[in-house]
Amino acid sequence: MSAQTLGVKSLGSRFKLSGGGSGILIALIVLIAALGLASPRFLSLGNLTDITRQAVFVAIIAFGATLVIAMRGIDLSVGSTLAFTGLIAADLMNRGFNPFASVAASLAAGTLIGIVNGVLVAKVKIADFIVTMAMMVMTRGLIMVYTEGIPLTGLSNPTFQMFGQGFVWLVPMPVLITIVTFLAIYFLLYQTRFGRYTLSIGSNPEAARLVGIRIDHIKITVYALTGFLAALSGVLLTSRLEAAMPEAGEGYELDVIAAVVMGGTSLAGGKASLLGTAAGAILMAVVRNGLNILNVNTFWHQVVIGAIILMAVCADKFGGRLKEA
Amino acid sequence: MSAQTLGVKSLGSRFKLSGGGSGILIALIVLIAALGLASPRFLSLGNLTDITRQAVFVAIIAFGATLVIAMRGIDLSVGSTLAFTGLIAADLMNRGFNPFASVAASLAAGTLIGIVNGVLVAKVKIADFIVTMAMMVMTRGLIMVYTEGIPLTGLSNPTFQMFGQGFVWLVPMPVLITIVTFLAIYFLLYQTRFGRYTLSIGSNPEAARLVGIRIDHIKITVYALTGFLAALSGVLLTSRLEAAMPEAGEGYELDVIAAVVMGGTSLAGGKASLLGTAAGAILMAVVRNGLNILNVNTFWHQVVIGAIILMAVCADKFGGRLKEA
């Protein structure tokens, strides 16, 4: 009985997760079904594998962004961070460092960028939108300074290629890494103080201070985590493309936020739906894949994508209501 | 005496305007002085005219965005709207319509896009960030569908060219139009019910509802106004370039928000500093102008721009504090 109510409870406390997330899940399933009917190839194992592999780069970052947004923050710098950290990994590899060292350095760099964001937001108290936007511009600039716009290529080290291209049985390595990341963040968000405090800050910052939550500490950590994840995504992308592109990750900031919000996490903060975020990221990949598979007139792509984002959010409102009722 | 205190009062009620705006003004003056020292040519009338002409496109839109943000909203669709409406004007001109008719149609189209944004936000109650982001993507898509990526050119009609290239005495027409727009919005924002209601919604939506403000109505109007201004900017740009470019206005959404927030209008809503916004827009143009004049190495441009945005916002915090003390 009490175990049962516990079940109910956790459902409740994750209401937004299931509720807010449910709409997008429905939308996703409908879309997949529709595409499956439209083109037999769509549901082929190969294609589904590709879709997941295409989704991971946005997904991983979006997991971090879910925390940021649940905290009533925003992070526009993720795309540049992805490119910057990918570059670092590639550069170190090319200088003959061992792959793991290079990756570690790259992840550290991402975390550092996140910390800078966090400090400027939490300590200097500049609006997160501006801080991360400036960081986005500056980081992209530093990339240009360093690469002069020319990618770093020739990353032929098989160990390094594993990260982005390897398989474990049938599961692509990047997908595996993404799943592990998801579970880790899921645990952090719903099972630990850290997650509680993150949501509390998003729900009522002043109260969070009054109950003794160290807001700055949490904020900086959340941005750092997001920077770390952007770097992880950067490493995977670099390993996947065997090159670090100076322009990598351009426009990711918006894709990421779209995935999070489509997933049912509100920009007003206080609630988060990590499952929804994952669904949101996959949905974006599915749509684009579908457009290619159906060879939709290339000029119509943006129109369709925009429309689907809107529909997904509506579906989510609707799905949410369903639950609430 | 009472007149004096009245002055004090209006100062008080426009606190953010002066306080929040003061920092950016300081930053702007410092920057201009510095550039003046670095290059004598910088302060030439010609160059200052160029700068203002370069600033207007972002400035005009930023005036609208100031209202949106003061209302606690956000509009990412302005860049696409600018391109779309510029296209409409150009297309109609090429079809031989009279310039004023073409411009009117283009402004109407911008307003319509704004209304759609507003309705989706206010009535359907979808997050403004998502609505306007989807609108941004879709509108850009429609542009591609229509132009297939090729600009519309050959706008040789002198009347139409007036808008973007004409002069009234020494004042460039677009600058004149921008000044008029500024005064109009300034009046709307600080002297009319509409402005009060807009700020009230940003300050405390629930209280706004309970004093009988028709929130949907105001929101839709504000987005419509912003769409209108984006179109106005689009017309000016098209007339200036004698061509409508499919990629016009890309990235404007961020420039605009940066200008507004640098100007001292908080994303938390409730307060607005239109003067600050104008300063913010000019600052962006000054920076880019300075980079070119000093022939700064290409690769460093973005780094500098990002850094200056951050500094300007800090300056504003600082300036703001100065006032409060």
Add this chain to the structure above:
Amino acid sequence: ADYGAAFPGILLDKVIPATGKEAKPQAKAHRPLKVGFLPTAMDTYYQRVLAGVKEEIDRLGGPSTIQLLVQAPKSQSATDDQVRTMEAWINEHVDAIAVALYNEGALEPLIRRATEAGIPVFLFNSPVADDPYYVSDIGYDQSDGGRAQAQWIVDHYKDKGEVKIAILEGLPGPHTAQRMKGFNEIISKYPNLKIVAKQPAGWVRAQGLSVTENMLTAHPDIDILVALYDEMALGGLQALKARKLNGKIAIVGYENMKEANDAIKVGDFAATVDTGAKEEGRNIVRAVEQFVMKGEGVPKKIFVAPKTYDASNIGTFDPSDYIYVAKSTK
């Protein structure tokens, strides 16, 4: 083999040896052949390439012979859009893929994967093609474009005393780098030709305008405005017009866009470089024909020479080169 017949105007000195990792030629019997066409974006330039592709397909019998799949990313640099499209096409087992690389080393794993799947990959308009898998790299040498611009300047200004040059670059990247490389190679030989300003204008007209204005403020006395793309040059022209300097300051553009071409006729532009966009498109299809229909090998690089147009020879340019001319009307 005499490639000249199959590919008129090909620069054989640009051809490099094959690596052996490429897909092998094969004469495919089934029709229509599915060919993917994947530029880095859809704009004036690629539309012109596409026109060439379509006309050449018409020559081979139209859609019943080659079914053309066209997909373009939302922006120049959206490499991961290209990744998606490539993967979709590979899963679809198209017969050939023609892709434009935005950057050096882009898509290498995808090109490899396609090649391993037996799908030949042709590159076009790719500033730097250095992966070992592509069958053929079609287009022109970007640094030749820069050389052509420089050469025109040299021919007209080498003994005009000190000449001040301002340059509108594109976004930092290989296109800018390659074109500047070629340009500098030649200009640097002439000490009287001075580059006084070099600023980025993001490939677009609006920035071409404002950056030119700003450069003119710093250097009112420039003699030549060089732009690495006509869009930026046309923006620059607006700036000159506003100062009544059009025709006085020589604009040297790049790409021979229609407007640039007209501008030369009225003397607003001094010169522009045509990089053979439409011919590039034709060569793509010719290469596909050779490799996938006839089963014959093709050169690893199918490059043509950029052609400089100015007042002296602008009349010789055939305007139909801008558009797709359906077969029937030919």
Add this chain to the structure above:
Amino acid sequence: MAKPEQALKITGVGKRFGATNALFNVSMNLAKGEVLGLVGENGAGKSTLMKILAGAHVPDQGEVEVNGVHVDIREPADAQRAGISIIYQELSLFPDLNAVENIFIGREISIGTSPRLTSPLRKKAMRDSAQQILNKVLNVELDLDCPIGALTLAQRQIVEIARALNSNANILIMDEPTEALEKAERERLVRIINDLKRAGKSVIYVSHKLDEVLTICDRVIVLRDGACVADLPASALDVSKVIGLMIGGSLGKQFPAKTSPGVNPILRVEGLSRKGAFQDICFNLHEGEILGLAGLEGSGKSPLVRALFGDGTADAGNIFLKGKPVAIDSISSAMRSGIAFLPAERKTQGIFAEHSVGWNLTASSLPKLGGIRLNQGAERSWCIKYIKEMGIKSEGPHQPIGRLSGGNQQKVLLARWLLTEPEVILLEEPTRGIDIKAKADVYQLIVASSRMGKGVIVVSSDSTELIGLCHRILVMFEGEAAGILDASSASEETIASLSIQRTYEGTRGG
């Protein structure tokens, strides 16, 4: 006689905020097992002092000792460590979190010995003890799964109390904990305080309900303008003495004399119903009449008044203004028909905090300030007029209203609606959280406007207020009008029994 053990000792605490000297050399002590009352006007410094003890404010000077050892309280965590826990006047809860999460926020139970940010939470344990506190101690039934943003103010107040109790602190601070509570709940709180006392814990009790303070507390400290003006055993005090100490003078009688209302109804409500909110409500409101609206939380009084204001419309029934039927389907239509509404939650539903008093005053009557261009001169002169008439303490029309005390904020909001020259004024908890003097002022203003022939409806959870202020009192129960009492014959008991009667029957029947 053995001196009782010191739980808390404050010496020479001072605090200023810019110009205002909030606290000035305040010293006090608190014995273990003692309940100390803290009273004073709005703005006297009570909350500031308490916030200092809770670590929300850092004092400019002064010492704090807990159990005889000096403690340096710089942030809330320090206070928690020192065993001090507080119920904030402005609740500090998290609307998106549920009751359990709110009760345990900052004190989560987790697996493992040292509580780390990342150690897994023991949710069941927390849920069980939350259940324990709510059901056994406070004996309330709450939906533990619903985000508390969806709960009523009273329920939220309970959660805040539960959180404080759950902290097992030795020193419990309650800053106006009963403002939002029903009589029954208030009585329960009194019992809880006595239990705490018996358990040797100390309580500081801040309230404007002086009788309550005198019954609960052993000792009472009076603050005036940030200084401690009296520290006396409760037994030595009565309400009027306390008032005297608070305001440094005597207060005329709290409730102004009633004038008999006119005969013709200004507002008539016939069979007004909305499913799940209120059913078949009928009453007349006469010119110059003040009608009280009593009933427990959830009895439908709030939805009813809001329906009269067009905030959520009724599905059945008719509303007549001055005999003419009116369709009230939106707030603006209600305002057009001359109805005004003052919501209970001042902070979240009333004020535009960062904007000036003048701005807030005219928020609902801007059309009066001219067709297109707002006449800000007129705004200012009206504002000055009301500030004078209503005795609003402020630096003037330009001062941000957020800086005013609640009492003064309330007066401005009242003025906001009087400025619309309404026929009918609906007031929800008009004196919540404001001091006894401000209350008297507000009562004056209400009666004054009724004298001008307006009809007034007062929703309040404070029966004394209703009896003292109103002519008649409509008591609601489970959405129905349980009865209309004549104030002259009504008593707290009759109101209470009417508002819970059927629960008696229900319990008898069941």
